[in-house]
Amino acid sequence: MWDSAGRRYLDATSGAFCAQLGYSRPDLVEAMSEAASRVPHARPSISDSEHARAYRRRLLAAAGAPYKRAVLTSSGSEAVDVALKIAHRYQVACGNPERTRVAYLAGHYHGATLGALSVTGYSTRRAPYEAAVGPGRGGPSAFCARCFRGLSYPSCRVACADAAVGTEPPAAFILETIPGAGLGVVVPPPGYLARVRTLCDGSGALWIADEVLTGFGRTGALFSWQRLAEQSPDAKAEPDLVVFGKGAGAGYAPLAGVLIADRILRTLEPEEFRHVQTYGGNPVAAAVGSRVLDALESGKLYERVREAEAIYREAFEPLRALDSVFDVRGLGALWGIELAESRAGAPFPREAGVAERVAAACRERGVLVHAGSGVVDGTRGDFVVLAPPLVTEDDSIVEIATALRDSIAQVTGA
Numbered sequence: 001m002w003d004s005a006g007r008r009y010l011d012a013t014s015g016a017f018c019a020q021l022g023y024s025r026p027d028l029v030e031a032m033s034e035a036a037s038r039v040p041h042a043r044p045s046i047s048d049s050e051h052a053r054a055y056r057r058r059l060l061a062a063a064g065a066p067y068k069r070a071v072l073t074s075s076g077s078e079a080v081d082v083a084l085k086i087a088h089r090y091q092v093a094c095g096n097p098e099r100t101r102v103a104y105l106a107g108h109y110h111g112a113t114l115g116a117l118s119v120t121g122y123s124t125r126r127a128p129y130e131a132a133v134g135p136g137r138g139g140p141s142a143f144c145a146r147c148f149r150g151l152s153y154p155s156c157r158v159a160c161a162d163a164a165v166g167t168e169p170p171a172a173f174i175l176e177t178i179p180g181a182g183l184g185v186v187v188p189p190p191g192y193l194a195r196v197r198t199l200c201d202g203s204g205a206l207w208i209a210d211e212v213l214t215g216f217g218r219t220g221a222l223f224s225w226q227r228l229a230e231q232s233p234d235a236k237a238e239p240d241l242v243v244f245g246k247g248a249g250a251g252y253a254p255l256a257g258v259l260i261a262d263r264i265l266r267t268l269e270p271e272e273f274r275h276v277q278t279y280g281g282n283p284v285a286a287a288v289g290s291r292v293l294d295a296l297e298s299g300k301l302y303e304r305v306r307e308a309e310a311i312y313r314e315a316f317e318p319l320r321a322l323d324s325v326f327d328v329r330g331l332g333a334l335w336g337i338e339l340a341e342s343r344a345g346a347p348f349p350r351e352a353g354v355a356e357r358v359a360a361a362c363r364e365r366g367v368l369v370h371a372g373s374g375v376v377d378g379t380r381g382d383f384v385v386l387a388p389p390l391v392t393e394d395d396s397i398v399e400i401a402t403a404l405r406d407s408i409a410q411v412t413g414a
Contacts, residue, residue, distance in 0.1 A: 001368075009363070012388045012400045013370045013383035015155040017180070017213050019251035021295055022389040028291055030250045035287035042283055043320050044276040052281035055289045060259070062222055062293060066238055067259040071273075074254040076212030076245030077111025080174070082275050083208045084115055086268075087172035090206055093267050104204070105172040106138040107183035107374065110174060110210055119174050121181030123378035137378060141179060145327045145338070145377065146345065153189045159243045161195040169203040174239075176210045177224045178331065183375050184241035184383030185329055185336030193228055194235035204266070209239035212256065216247030217296050217390050219332035220306040227331065234385045240264055241351030250292045253285035265312075301390045312396050315401035316386075322405070323414035324354075333390055337404065338375060339382040339412070347380035354411060361407035367400055 001023065014020060019027070035051050042049040051215065053201045055113035056070045071078045084102065102119045104110070109122035114133055120126045121138025130136075140148035140160040148160060165173055173196065179186050200207040214224035221227040223244070229237040241264070244257030256281075260273075279285070287344045309332050316335055319325045326340035339355060341348045348354040361370045362384075375381030385402060408414075 007366070009366050009368050010388075010396055010399060011368045012362075012386045013368055014247075014387050014389050015247065015251050017070035017370075017387050018246035018249065019217070020216055020247040020390050021292065022391050023251075025250070025252065025295075027295065028250060029278045029328045031291040032252060032284050035284045039283050040104075042281070044278070044280045046292075048281065049283040049286065051283040051290070053285035055063040055282075058290055058293050063242070063259055065375070066261040066263065067242065068262040068265055069260045070257050071260065071275050072255070073245075073277060074256060074279045074285070075111070075242060076256045076283070077113040077116045077208075078245045079212070079245055079256040080210065081113055081115035081120070083174070084119065084172070085275065086241060086258065086260065086264065086273055087206045087208065089273055090267055092265055093172045093271075094204065096204070099169065099171040101168065101170045103173040104136075104164050105139040105141045105164055105175050105179070107141050107143075108138065108174075108210070108377070109182045110176070111212075113196040120316055122374065124374055126206045139143045139166065141175075141183060141186060142192045143183065143186045143375070144189055145329070147187075149325045154191070158189065158192045161192060161199060165196075165199045165203060165205070170205045171322075172206040172208050173200055174208040174210060176213065176229065178214050179332065180220070180334065180336070180385055180387070181370070181372060184338055184372055184385055185331075185334055187329055187331050190228075191235070193231050193237040195223060197235075198238050198310065200240070203326050206240040208241045208243060209241045212243055212245040213387075214334065215244045216250075216292065216334075217301050217305055218247060218300050218334050218387065220309065222296075222302075226330065231384065240313045248292065249285055249288050250295075253282070253288040254279070254281075255257040255285040255289045287310050299391070305390055308333060308392070308394070308397070311397050316404075317395050319401070319405055319408070322408055322412070324412035326409060330386075333388060333392070336384040337384045337386070337408075338406065339384070345376075346390065347376045350380050350381055355384060357382055357411045358382075358404070358407045361410050362403050365407060367403040369404065371398075386409045
């Protein structure tokens with residue numbers, strides 16, 4: 001990218017974590033133009049468009065079993081709200097109208113609407129609106145580097161999952177499969193998702209997987225839960241509801257939604273779940289979505305991301321040699337670098353703004369990264385998130401790592 005003064009930047013966050021395919025895609029522009037020239041809008045409450053129907057079919061085929069329906073929205077926040085509505089309707093249909101609690105996790109971010117904020121554990125985003133959504137921090141995340149009980153995997157038997165669901169059966173359990181903006185890319189250990197599935201089945205709760213940031217090739221699969229499930233191939237680990245967004249429209253069109261498992265639909269019959277919004281299933285956005293799926297497949301980008309994972313690891317792992325780097329973690333083309341005042345993990349004072357200063361130093365070097373904090377106590381605990389477009393070349397990955405290393409050293413002196 002170039003700014004108005006002509007300065008070049010390498011975007012290591014894919015815009016708002018959505019420009020999966022980069023910024024120069026004539027195929028996506030063509031899809032937008034063609035769709036807009038036919039019908040730019042179809043009123044969702046009374047009609048459908050060929051583009052929306054085709055996209056839903058394509059997406060459901062790509063996702064596979066057990067998903068049988070896709071509800072389309074314009075943003076991930078809206079999609080989370082839809083998933084919460086489905087969970088409520090499901091419990092009512094099961095004869096449990098009193099079950100309204102949704103279990104959620106500390107540090108997990110689910111969106112900017114009040115509904116999404118009510119199940120968000122990322123305190124920085126939630127705190128200004130607690131008067132509206134109520135106080136809360138959420139249960140413990142699957143954060144092995146900072147285990148809530150100081151345990152070690154695998155002897156811990158992923159106790160964090162049991163503690164998060166709690167003893168009172170919730171209506172649903174929502175989590176970011178890999179929390180990014182609030183925890184700096186914490187990848188859950190093998191068996192965690194299978195344990196979540198077991199706990200939800202045992203309590204009658206729905207498992208809502210928030211894949212807004214991690215979907216559409218980001219980790220080398222359509223969704224990151226699929227990639228993580230490969231670690232435990234013999235265990236059942238499919239979510240009931242999958243929330244998606246961001247990369248679905250590749251930054252070219254606002255496109256998001258929810259995938260619904262067949263058993264949920266069967267429970268809700270004969271009263272079918274209905275949700276319509278003005279731009280839900282917009283023909284132009286749906287046309288872009290179909291072309292994004294084409295690009296992921298024809299460009300073999302799932303395979304490309306899995307191959308590039310080794311390049312990312314080779315480029316970022318040496319950052320551990322810096323005294324101020326506590327952890328390096330990631331999967332596919334999604335990485336987090338946690339910064340700390342000591343190798344033991346003592347956080348920098350929040351007022352020092354270390355992550356923000358590192359991001360600013362990277363920008364001066366022509367690389368755009370995402371700065372965040374809060375992994376220790378909701379406020380302290382600096383980190384940087386990296387999520388370059390899936391088409392990023394190997395030499396650009398090295399450039400990102402070099403800029404980050406030099407910036408961290410400049411800001412922290414270590």
